[in-house]
Amino acid sequence: MTKIALPSQTGYKWGFSDDFAYTFKTGKGLSSQVVKEISHRKNEPLWMRDFRLRALEIFKSKSLPKWGADLSGINFDEIYYYARPADQQYSRWDQVPQQIRRTYEKIGIPQAEREFLAGVKAQYDSEVIYGSLRRDLEKKGILFLGMDEALAKHPDIVKQYFGTLIPSMDNKFAALNSAVWSGGSFVYVPADVHVDLPLQAYFRINAKQVGQFERTLIIAEEGSYVHYVEGCTAPIYAADSLHAAVVEIIVKKGARVRYTTIQNWSKNVYNLVTKRAWVGEEGIMEWVDGNLGSKLTMKYPSVYLMGKGARGEVLSLAYADTGQHQDAGGKAIHGAPYTSSQIISKSISQGGGRTSYRGLLEINPGAFDSRAFVRCDALILDPKSQSDTYPTMKINEKRVNVGHEATVSKIGEEQLFYLRSRGLSEQEAKSLIINGFIEPIVKELPLEYAVELNRLIELEMTGAVG
Amino acid sequence: MEASDDVGRCKSRVGNIMKKLRNSKLEIKAFKVRVADKEILKGLNLEIKPGEVHALMGPNGSGKSSLAFALAGHPNYRVTGGKIFLGKTDLTGLKPEEKAKAGLFLAFQYPVGLGGVSLFNFLKTAVRSQGEKAGASDLLLKLKSLSAKVGLKEDFLGRDLNFDFSGGEKKRAEVLQALVLKPKFAIFDEIDSGLDVDALRLIARQISFLAQEGTGVLVITHYQRILTHLVPNFVHVLVEGRLIKSGGPELAKQLEKSGYKNL
Numbered sequence: 001m002t003k004i005a006l007p008s009q010t011g012y013k014w015g016f017s018d019d020f021a022y023t024f025k026t027g028k029g030l031s032s033q034v035v036k037e038i039s040h041r042k043n044e045p046l047w048m049r050d051f052r053l054r055a056l057e058i059f060k061s062k063s064l065p066k067w068g069a070d071l072s073g074i075n076f077d078e079i080y081y082y083a084r085p086a087d088q089q090y091s092r093w094d095q096v097p098q099q100i101r102r103t104y105e106k107i108g109i110p111q112a113e114r115e116f117l118a119g120v121k122a123q124y125d126s127e128v129i130y131g132s133l134r135r136d137l138e139k140k141g142i143l144f145l146g147m148d149e150a151l152a153k154h155p156d157i158v159k160q161y162f163g164t165l166i167p168s169m170d171n172k173f174a175a176l177n178s179a180v181w182s183g184g185s186f187v188y189v190p191a192d193v194h195v196d197l198p199l200q201a202y203f204r205i206n207a208k209q210v211g212q213f214e215r216t217l218i219i220a221e222e223g224s225y226v227h228y229v230e231g232c233t234a235p236i237y238a239a240d241s242l243h244a245a246v247v248e249i250i251v252k253k254g255a256r257v258r259y260t261t262i263q264n265w266s267k268n269v270y271n272l273v274t275k276r277a278w279v280g281e282e283g284i285m286e287w288v289d290g291n292l293g294s295k296l297t298m299k300y301p302s303v304y305l306m307g308k309g310a311r312g313e314v315l316s317l318a319y320a321d322t323g324q325h326q327d328a329g330g331k332a333i334h335g336a337p338y339t340s341s342q343i344i345s346k347s348i349s350q351g352g353g354r355t356s357y358r359g360l361l362e363i364n365p366g367a368f369d370s371r372a373f374v375r376c377d378a379l380i381l382d383p384k385s386q387s388d389t390y391p392t393m394k395i396n397e398k399r400v401n402v403g404h405e406a407t408v409s410k411i412g413e414e415q416l417f418y419l420r421s422r423g424l425s426e427q428e429a430k431s432l433i434i435n436g437f438i439e440p441i442v443k444e445l446p447l448e449y450a451v452e453l454n455r456l457i458e459l460e461m462t463g464a465v466g
Numbered sequence: 467m468e469a470s471d472d473v474g475r476c477k478s479r480v481g482n483i484m485k486k487l488r489n490s491k492l493e494i495k496a497f498k499v500r501v502a503d504k505e506i507l508k509g510l511n512l513e514i515k516p517g518e519v520h521a522l523m524g525p526n527g528s529g530k531s532s533l534a535f536a537l538a539g540h541p542n543y544r545v546t547g548g549k550i551f552l553g554k555t556d557l558t559g560l561k562p563e564e565k566a567k568a569g570l571f572l573a574f575q576y577p578v579g580l581g582g583v584s585l586f587n588f589l590k591t592a593v594r595s596q597g598e599k600a601g602a603s604d605l606l607l608k609l610k611s612l613s614a615k616v617g618l619k620e621d622f623l624g625r626d627l628n629f630d631f632s633g634g635e636k637k638r639a640e641v642l643q644a645l646v647l648k649p650k651f652a653i654f655d656e657i658d659s660g661l662d663v664d665a666l667r668l669i670a671r672q673i674s675f676l677a678q679e680g681t682g683v684l685v686i687t688h689y690q691r692i693l694t695h696l697v698p699n700f701v702h703v704l705v706e707g708r709l710i711k712s713g714g715p716e717l718a719k720q721l722e723k724s725g726y727k728n729l
Binding site: 412413414415417418419420421422423424425426428432433435436437438439440 | 540541542561563565572574580581582583587588591592596643647
């Protein structure tokens with residue numbers, strides 16, 4: 001396969017691809033035949049097959065959203081919707097086909113697993129090919145499975161929650177995902193169980209023009225805690241790929257879930273993801289959403305605060321360089337009294353890149369004594385780049401406390417000069433300013449990811465400015 | 467070749483300081499500077515020897531801060547004539563960071579804030595960019611002791627650079643930076659504004675120590691007060707982009723009494 005290094009991707013380390021014999025791949029394009037084929041290959045129960053087929057009809061009936069970014073470049077007929085790299089999931093790295101294993105080793109997953117993770121899922125194109133969970137956690141009743149595996153082993157729980165927060169009707173890409181979904185994680189944490197180290201899922205697109213449509217469902221029973229981390233990379237191809245995931249999270253009474261994403265797709269991936277969390281009484285949901293890669297991202301993780309005293313937080317970080325548009329943000333919907341939400345968005349654009357903050361704050365009648373705070377800061381590094389904000393507020397309850405702040409700044413000449421007068425090169429000065437700008441989000445990441453994120457951004461900067 | 471022979475016997479930290487500071491006279495020759503289309507400095511000559519303290523005074527708008535910015539290489543200050551040397555290094559036309567690495571330091575009248583970056587992390591980056599390979603823990607120890615010298619509590623090292631600092635705290639932090647970077651030549655632009663009497667005395671004393679270790683110092687000020695604690699070898703008066711008078715410390719006293727009009 002030819003790899004084409006785009007000029008703006010000189011810093012991208014994960015642009016390589018594996019030449020690989022897939023055990024199965026559907027033909028290009030989308031049809032009910034393709035959907036049936038996927039369901040058949042997976043030996044799914046009938047209800048899931050019907051769910052898929054209904055979703056396909058919804059997908060076909062919905063037009064592309066017009067309110068957001070430019071999606072006209074997606075050619076749905078040119079995409080492969082399902083590519084299976086191996087017929088099974090492995091539980092030991094040495095069993096994983098060598099080429100795939102090497103890729104994950106380059107990315108550093110096995111090492112991270114040894115050092116600071118409680119469990120790992122590695123998805124390669126359409127299927128989860130590796131999975132592990134620490135023994136003691138398994139014994140406590142925690143389930144960390146591939147979504148397909150969960151459907152096979154625990155069909156009842158899956159059926160109870162699957163598609164409840166994000167029905168196929170929600171939007172065109174949720175419908176698409178519902179029709180052709182494959183892989184993703186299923187996490188179930190029993191009541192009062194705390195998972196001390198993060199669970200990590202790693203998503204890799206390898207084949208050209210393959211779409212990845214994983215489906216993740218996390219259920220945190222009362223009083224439990226889990227931190228789930230996902231990372232994603234892909235090779236650099238001249239043709240575009242599509243990633244359309246659906247993530248549903250149920251946070252029950254007094255539980256807490258943190259979901260961290262470091263999205264670093266190559267710059268030929270359309271990344272259109274729907275993420276939603278339902279939060280019960282006194283529950284806490286935290287989204288930490290870092291978007292560095294992709295050609296176009298549209299993603300607004302949301303919290304539905306439905307129980308008294310529920311809390312939700314979205315920390316969104318977006319970085320857009322040449323040829324990139326990050327349309328990101330967060331949504332908080334208050335549906336119960338004494339709830340609180342916070343959305344903090346930080347975006348950086350340079351080299352002609354564009355960042356958009358898009359957010360929704362909705363406080364419904366009866367959600368009295370609730371508090372909400374939205375802050376979006378944009379940093380624009382050069383005159384070619386742009387940033388815009390689309391905040392929406394629907395406040396339908398009087399006894400609430402709502403705050404909103406927004407800033408747009410450019411790297412100031414005076415700031416640069418001050419730093420340079422202390423011996424920092426222009427490059428070092430810019431990096432320092434950017435690191436400072438994103439610090440409120442970086443400090444929320446596990447140390448290993450914080451270091452990685454800073455390094456990534458420095459790398460991007462070097463590629464662009466150096 | 468700045469290391470003189472007698473340095474060889476002493477390989478300690480002191481030795482390094484001496485090596486860095488010796489023989490670095492600042493020479494400003496026929497220096498002309500424009501901002502936008504306006505000529506601000508109109509052929510300025512000044513020579514400051516290592517360890518000397520010079521005070522620069524003058525009415526508002528006479529070009530004092532412009533001189534400081536132009537020396538440090540601010541891109542808005544265009545040098546249209548003349549030369550600057552620090553020791554044997556020609557600083558004219560160098561980038562700000564190159565000048566800093568050559569040993570020039572400017573304490574800003576209005577230090578710039580930087581959110582999300584602690585004073586410590588900033589200084590660590592600065593010290594390293596100037597070629598010193600200090601370990602983080604060694605540097606932290608050193609900075610803690612230097613903070614005390616300028617009257618800053620240790621916790622300032624962990625706070626965002628000049629972000630929520632008061633005017634006086636910013637000035638103390640500027641002097642702290644000078645102490646840790648040990649420049650060959652340092653300009654203090656109105657370091658005395660915003661400082662109370664005690665702070666002023668403390669800061670002036672630290673700048674004196676810096677000079678005693680060999681750093682050449684230019685103090686830009688409107689007030690004679692700082693010069694009672696930081697006694698200058700020379701006082702210069704800048705008016706409309708030209709040095710119109712130079713003298714000893716008594717000149718500053720005279721100016722305070724009778725202003726610039728009678729010069």
